[in-house]
Amino acid sequence: MAMDDVAARGLVLLGCGKMGSALLRGWLARGLPPSAVHVIEPNPSDWLRSTGAALNGPMPDAPAVALVAVKPQMMGQALPVMTALGGGRTLVVSIAAGTPLSAFEAAFGPGTPVVRSMPNTPAAIGRGITAIIGNAQATPAHIALAESLLSAVGEVVRLDAEAQMDAVTAVSGSGPAYVFHLIETLAAAGEAEGLSPDLALQLARATVAGAGALAQETGTDPAQLRRDVTSPGGTTQAGLEVLMAELPPLIRRTVRAAAARSEELGRA
Numbered sequence: 001m002a003m004d005d006v007a008a009r010g011l012v013l014l015g016c017g018k019m020g021s022a023l024l025r026g027w028l029a030r031g032l033p034p035s036a037v038h039v040i041e042p043n044p045s046d047w048l049r050s051t052g053a054a055l056n057g058p059m060p061d062a063p064a065v066a067l068v069a070v071k072p073q074m075m076g077q078a079l080p081v082m083t084a085l086g087g088g089r090t091l092v093v094s095i096a097a098g099t100p101l102s103a104f105e106a107a108f109g110p111g112t113p114v115v116r117s118m119p120n121t122p123a124a125i126g127r128g129i130t131a132i133i134g135n136a137q138a139t140p141a142h143i144a145l146a147e148s149l150l151s152a153v154g155e156v157v158r159l160d161a162e163a164q165m166d167a168v169t170a171v172s173g174s175g176p177a178y179v180f181h182l183i184e185t186l187a188a189a190g191e192a193e194g195l196s197p198d199l200a201l202q203l204a205r206a207t208v209a210g211a212g213a214l215a216q217e218t219g220t221d222p223a224q225l226r227r228d229v230t231s232p233g234g235t236t237q238a239g240l241e242v243l244m245a246e247l248p249p250l251i252r253r254t255v256r257a258a259a260a261r262s263e264e265l266g267r268a
């Protein structure tokens, strides 16, 4: 029902880079007609041109949704082309890190429903997770519409308060980068042990992917999954004695630094 409204009234997508294209791909895969999507993007990719979405043309009158997918640093420059959509008929959805609901309320004017969200890059293969929170003007129907759009690229969780968004950004928004760095460092350690670069990377990539899938698909407590690998007096125990001494404070500092940067972007 919600997506029918988007198909009928249209959706404006501001910025079609990595995240904008992941979302667009998800919507098209869910059957949204490309002609219902109006994309504003200064450097359209060949893929974007091939989708049949309306590109940099005149803005539709009162689209169901305006989705903001530009970098927070570009917001001041990029938003003015669409602020005429403010006032209540169009739901504004942002995926930008840091930028608070109040910034969109100020730009689009009073009465504008806004949903702030934080997806992550596994959205590109429909395996993302997105957290959402609406402003006071966002009705349950608006929240359901945002949830439906973002669930085209993975799971969606609803937050209780906007204040949670900095921590969410630091954990799941930035999180894929931490995991990719784990793959890089595990592969490098394998190379240091004498494996070829290709074999070390193959082992590290499949191990992280397989462990992630096992944790996700079984829903088993990750601490139990860790214990299942760890034979008393065996190799894993020897490795974990090193890792568990160093990793928790390191991850704590990593997440704090990312959350602090999210807070800072919100004050800019």
Ligand SMILES: NC(=O)C1=CN([C@@H]2O[C@H](COP(=O)(O)OP(=O)(O)OC[C@H]3O[C@@H](n4cnc5c(N)ncnc54)[C@H](OP(=O)(O)O)[C@@H]3O)[C@@H](O)[C@H]2O)C=CC1
Pocket (backbone or CB within 6 Å): 014, 015, 016, 017, 018, 019, 020, 040, 041, 042, 043, 069, 070, 071, 072, 074, 077, 078, 095, 096, 097, 118, 119, 120, 121, 173
């Ligand atoms: N990457 C990630 O992991 C995540 C990113 N986000 C958020 O998503 C948003 C987009 O990030 P991401 O997709 O990575 O960034 P990208 O740089 O890949 O995409 C942003 C796109 O916006 C375009 N753009 C620049 N100026 C304008 C303008 N004035 N009008 C319209 N489009 C414009 C850029 O074009 P050009 O390249 O030519 O400048 C680019 O194609 C950010 O706010 C980020 O915080 C959220 C969750 C995860």
Ligand SMILES: O=C(O)[C@@H]1CCC=N1
Pocket (backbone or CB within 6 Å): 097, 169, 173, 174
């Ligand atoms: O690094 C960033 O600022 C964005 C937000 C979360 C992931 N990438």
